Amino acid sequence: MLPLLGQVADSVSRAIAHVHPELAGADPVVRRSEHADFQSNAALALAKRARTKPPELAQALTAALADDRGPATHVEVSGPGFVNITVPDQLLWNQVAARLANSRLGMGTPNEGQRTVIDYSAPNIAKEMHVGHLRTTIIGDSLARVLGFLGSEVIRQNHLGDWGTQFGMLIQYLDEHPELTWHHDELERGASAVSALDELYKTARAAFDDDLEFADRSRDRVVALQSGDPDTIARWKEIVSESEKAFRDIYDRLGVLLTPEDSVGESFYNHLLTDVITELTEAGIAVESEGALVIFSEEVTGPDGNPAPLMVRKREGGYGYDTTDLATIRYRIHDLKANRLLYVTDSRQALHFQMIFEAARRAGWLTDGIEAAHVPYGTVLGPDGRPFKTRSGGTVRLMDLLDDAVSRARAVVSEKNPDLAADALDQIAEQAGIGAVKYADLSSSRVKDYVFDVERMVSFNGNTGVYLQYAHTRIRSILRKAGDPEASIDPTIELQPAERALALELDAYSTALSEVSSTLEPLKLCGYLYDLARDFTTFYEACPVLSADEPVRSNRLALCQLTARTLQHGLDLLGISAPERM
Numbered sequence: 001m002l003p004l005l006g007q008v009a010d011s012v013s014r015a016i017a018h019v020h021p022e023l024a025g026a027d028p029v030v031r032r033s034e035h036a037d038f039q040s041n042a043a044l045a046l047a048k049r050a051r052t053k054p055p056e057l058a059q060a061l062t063a064a065l066a067d068d069r070g071p072a073t074h075v076e077v078s079g080p081g082f083v084n085i086t087v088p089d090q091l092l093w094n095q096v097a098a099r100l101a102n103s104r105l106g107m108g109t110p111n112e113g114q115r116t117v118i119d120y121s122a123p124n125i126a127k128e129m130h131v132g133h134l135r136t137t138i139i140g141d142s143l144a145r146v147l148g149f150l151g152s153e154v155i156r157q158n159h160l161g162d163w164g165t166q167f168g169m170l171i172q173y174l175d176e177h178p179e180l181t182w183h184h185d186e187l188e189r190g191a192s193a194v195s196a197l198d199e200l201y202k203t204a205r206a207a208f209d210d211d212l213e214f215a216d217r218s219r220d221r222v223v224a225l226q227s228g229d230p231d232t233i234a235r236w237k238e239i240v241s242e243s244e245k246a247f248r249d250i251y252d253r254l255g256v257l258l259t260p261e262d263s264v265g266e267s268f269y270n271h272l273l274t275d276v277i278t279e280l281t282e283a284g285i286a287v288e289s290e291g292a293l294v295i296f297s298e299e300v301t302g303p304d305g306n307p308a309p310l311m312v313r314k315r316e317g318g319y320g321y322d323t324t325d326l327a328t329i330r331y332r333i334h335d336l337k338a339n340r341l342l343y344v345t346d347s348r349q350a351l352h353f354q355m356i357f358e359a360a361r362r363a364g365w366l367t368d369g370i371e372a373a374h375v376p377y378g379t380v381l382g383p384d385g386r387p388f389k390t391r392s393g394g395t396v397r398l399m400d401l402l403d404d405a406v407s408r409a410r411a412v413v414s415e416k417n418p419d420l421a422a423d424a425l426d427q428i429a430e431q432a433g434i435g436a437v438k439y440a441d442l443s444s445s446r447v448k449d450y451v452f453d454v455e456r457m458v459s460f461n462g463n464t465g466v467y468l469q470y471a472h473t474r475i476r477s478i479l480r481k482a483g484d485p486e487a488s489i490d491p492t493i494e495l496q497p498a499e500r501a502l503a504l505e506l507d508a509y510s511t512a513l514s515e516v517s518s519t520l521e522p523l524k525l526c527g528y529l530y531d532l533a534r535d536f537t538t539f540y541e542a543c544p545v546l547s548a549d550e551p552v553r554s555n556r557l558a559l560c561q562l563t564a565r566t567l568q569h570g571l572d573l574l575g576i577s578a579p580e581r582m
């Protein structure tokens with residue numbers, strides 16, 4: 001179902017083609033307006049090409065629109081050549097009714113035919129997941145939901161850092177110290193295997209630096225691991241699976257879509273590396289340089305002013321992050337047959353991906369019909385405005401951070417609603433606290449750094465997840481009081497200004513979602529939901545619902561219903577739950 005904005009844009013396009021056939025297909029430049037329902041700026045944009053003045057072109061378009069059988073009822077020229085367009089009340093009511101009657105709120109699947117790989121979360125095995133991984137997990141998950149809803153076939157890929165020389169060292173150390181405990185079932189409740197391993201890795205590292213013989217044994221272990229020695233591989237698998245358990249706890253708590261099947265870590269590409277290297281070498285893209293095999297970029301220069309290299313094979317023969325990502329992009333294009341590749345990682349990896357995409361283009365893997373994009377994000381800052389760390393300078397444990405948000409959410413919720421039963425409060429506090437953390441992340445401009453301020457995140461005021469969840473509960477409460485009736489709309493009733501603003505906003509939901517898809521900024525959806533909640537508040541202050549006479553009452557209840565459903569749906573696409581009460 002086309003939103004009114006789209007219908008109006010189509011009719012302006014027809015008007016343009018009618019008045020100036022040579023301009024057919026030009027952008028009708030239609031947007032919402034303060035002075036009418038919509039406004040077209042096409043006359044200003046096109047006057048020169050039409051060899052006329054904007055007011056004259058606007059006049060001609062207005063006349064053509066009046067003859068068009070499109071949605072506009074009232075059209076007038078304003079200012080230097082804006083065309084103001086108003087649509088009939090009946091049409092607005094019909095849109096509301098049609099959306100309410102549809103399980104997808106009348107939204108289509110414009111992304112059909114897109115097969116999209118979203119690379120997100122990707123924590124590192126045997127290392128604590130840090131706040132940076134929180135961002136990729138939250139942003140990637142919301143993109144997976146929005147693009148999936150719009151009809152993309154989404155393939156989630158959790159590119160775990162599960163391969164590399166550090167595992168040789170760790171495995172050797174664990175082998176020589178069988179007394180050490182790190183399996184989650186041997187640890188105290190609440191402790192995670194990853195934090196234990198993270199600590200042990202640091203000890204192993206110190207031993208490696210101090211003890212030459214241990215260093216030699218560790219190097220042998222790396223060789224054993226890479227050549228598939230069964231005992232070493234068994235040890236490595238144990239470490240991977242214990243770490244994954246700890247990641248899973250975070251994923252469960254966050255309620256993200258990632259499943260164990262989505263884990264396709266760096267190790268998966270090991271068997272593909274030689275083929276990829278042969279292909280790149282034969283094509284003359286990868287070249288020898290000082291004993292290593294590299295790809296010199298034609299776009300990126302290093303700090304010394306020379307072309308920056310991707311390291312395909314290190315001097316001592318090892319393969320690293322660059323090699324794996326080359327094999328990964330080839331696999332995603334050739335085997336997964338994706339035509340949209342998204343990589344959600346922090347912005348410091350921008351050049352890495354620029355060079356990977358460049359190499360993939362030169363190799364002929366990444367062709368014109370395929371979009372590859374790095375989806376970068378900024379740093380999470382602490383209250384002091386510096387990268388978020390614990391007081392002692394360590395990584396902040398994600399579980400502690402989520403616990404903190406939930407306990408603060410519990411405090412604000414129970415203050416607002418002291419009558420909640422204990423178990424209801426537990427559940428709502430969890431939904432509010434987790435939702436608050438997610439919303440704070442998603443509603444800030446993606447590439448900007450933001451300050452992790454739990455107090456602000458769980459506030460009932462301002463642009464917060466809790467505010468939106470609360471707005472939803474208020475509408476649900478109105479609907480419960482009315483007995484949750486079937487929607488019934490009388491489209492002949494005249495719209496009040498606040499009703500009209502709300503109806504127009506409700507109709508614009510799909511536009512907000514398409515913007516998320518094109519800009520990869522979940523912020524566009526957050527901003528939309530916040531505006532919608534505020535339009536609802538204005539409507540509710542101006543237009544009594546329960547005390548109104550029929551048929552006005554039913555019409556207003558329908559607006560309440562569609563607002564509640566849109567809020568709930570939008571929050572769900574952000575990965576945030578919408579409780580019935582709070």
Ligand code: ARG
Nearest residue numbers: 119122123124159161325345
């Ligand atoms: N494990 C990496 C990190 O923690 C992120 C991996 C991102 N994905 C990729 N294909 N390189 O920084």
